[in-house]
Amino acid sequence: MASAWGLELYGHWLMLATIPVFLGSSDFGFGVAAGNRIIGEVATGSHPEALRTFQSALALIASASAVMMLAVVAALLLLPTGLLAATGGMSSDAAAEVLLVLSLYGLVAMQGSLFMAVIRAEGGYATTGVYDATLQLVEAAAVIAVVSLGNRPIDAALTYLMCRSAGFGGLIVLTKYRARWLRLGFGLASMDRIRVLLRPAIAAMMLPLGFAGFLQGTALAVGAAGGAAAVPIYTSLRTLSRIGLQAIMAVNLPIMPEFTAEFAKGNDRWITRVAGGMATFAAIAGIAWGLALALLGPFALAIWTRGTIEPPQAMYWLTGAAIAMGAVWNPLSNFLLAVNRHESFTYAFAIATVAVIGATIPAVHLAGVTGAAAVALLLDLFMLIFVVFSLRRLIGPFRLGWEPLLACLPSRFRPARFKE
Numbered sequence: 001m002a003s004a005w006g007l008e009l010y011g012h013w014l015m016l017a018t019i020p021v022f023l024g025s026s027d028f029g030f031g032v033a034a035g036n037r038i039i040g041e042v043a044t045g046s047h048p049e050a051l052r053t054f055q056s057a058l059a060l061i062a063s064a065s066a067v068m069m070l071a072v073v074a075a076l077l078l079l080p081t082g083l084l085a086a087t088g089g090m091s092s093d094a095a096a097e098v099l100l101v102l103s104l105y106g107l108v109a110m111q112g113s114l115f116m117a118v119i120r121a122e123g124g125y126a127t128t129g130v131y132d133a134t135l136q137l138v139e140a141a142a143v144i145a146v147v148s149l150g151n152r153p154i155d156a157a158l159t160y161l162m163c164r165s166a167g168f169g170g171l172i173v174l175t176k177y178r179a180r181w182l183r184l185g186f187g188l189a190s191m192d193r194i195r196v197l198l199r200p201a202i203a204a205m206m207l208p209l210g211f212a213g214f215l216q217g218t219a220l221a222v223g224a225a226g227g228a229a230a231v232p233i234y235t236s237l238r239t240l241s242r243i244g245l246q247a248i249m250a251v252n253l254p255i256m257p258e259f260t261a262e263f264a265k266g267n268d269r270w271i272t273r274v275a276g277g278m279a280t281f282a283a284i285a286g287i288a289w290g291l292a293l294a295l296l297g298p299f300a301l302a303i304w305t306r307g308t309i310e311p312p313q314a315m316y317w318l319t320g321a322a323i324a325m326g327a328v329w330n331p332l333s334n335f336l337l338a339v340n341r342h343e344s345f346t347y348a349f350a351i352a353t354v355a356v357i358g359a360t361i362p363a364v365h366l367a368g369v370t371g372a373a374a375v376a377l378l379l380d381l382f383m384l385i386f387v388v389f390s391l392r393r394l395i396g397p398f399r400l401g402w403e404p405l406l407a408c409l410p411s412r413f414r415p416a417r418f419k420e
Helices: 007-024 030-043 047-078 092-121 125-148 153-178 191-226 230-252 255-265 268-305 313-338 343-367 369-395 402-406
Strands: none
Touching: 007 092, 007 153, 007 191, 007 230, 030 047, 030 092, 030 191, 047 092, 047 191, 092 125, 092 153, 125 153, 191 230, 191 343, 191 369, 230 255, 230 268, 230 313, 230 369, 255 268, 255 313, 268 313, 268 369, 268 402, 313 369, 343 369
8 A cells, every 4th residue: 555655645544544443443342241241141041131231232332333423523524624634645625535434434343343242152253253354354455456456545445344344244144143042123221231241341441442542543643753654664564563463362362261261160270381381382482573573574574565664673673572572461461351350451551552652752753763663662561561460460370381381282282181
């Protein structure tokens, strides 16, 4: 997109896309909170209660979506003319059209997490992962094709919206097929049920909002301090760095359901062994990926962007160090989330993200995009210390090394002495 549109227009697009990403990144935590409750209710055969929980959460999410869409429309109507325009980017009217369409995209995306939670309750954890990854791949491929043909940002935005809407329709059909007890509507929605879900939902909401704040808020801060052309330099390297993190999380996520079950059984030995094994694996993989990014990142980014984007060399090393730390604390924090002990670290992450966004602006003024990378490194260092301390406080000390690493293998591949 940078090579097709130019850095200024692409940077303007990225800045406009931050608001819809905020909208789509969270369903106010009710997808997680309601999903956890639905899993328990389905497991005990309480399908009427599961339906009540689903419809209560759906009513709240749908109502909030309508209010947020009205707020976006009102803001676009009331904003001063020319405020959304950018030199070398879109006009104010064109930017408003893109923002409106992308906001619709974000609100459609926000509805999906609750339906995916129902599929997971019916044993479809892998199904939801494949469906979501496939939908994102289709969206990305479709938008790249549209942009490559010389189309405008509004065409790219409409492509995103059409793909997500079609994907959401397919998700509804898939959910009703997997969960025969499911009925769409709000007739069984209950304020009492909503109040029960409120506390864990708010805590769960902090995590996607924190990530959206970091990923999109820092991009806005970089753009505000360094100009729109600085945004792709910062975001492209960050996107490249997160490939390794996603691979590590792909190993971590399937362990979470088993971790939840063993924690409920009080199997402390297994819990600490798996935590140590996951930390060992994540540290090795994270350090390896961080070094690869620092040493080979310039070549990879040159090929990916056709030489359009060239970050400073120091930024590669800072980003590599940050991803090595993030590779450890992200999977370990999922263990806290798996047993509903996520309140402390999600609030800490959200607060730290706000501080990072504020610190990014003076850091960019001082050292350019390298300053932004340095501030991001401090966030990962803080979260590494906080999450490790929180997990040790919950389950006790966990040892790093080869033996705990074997405990993270799937059960059929795990040595016999690690299966108890």
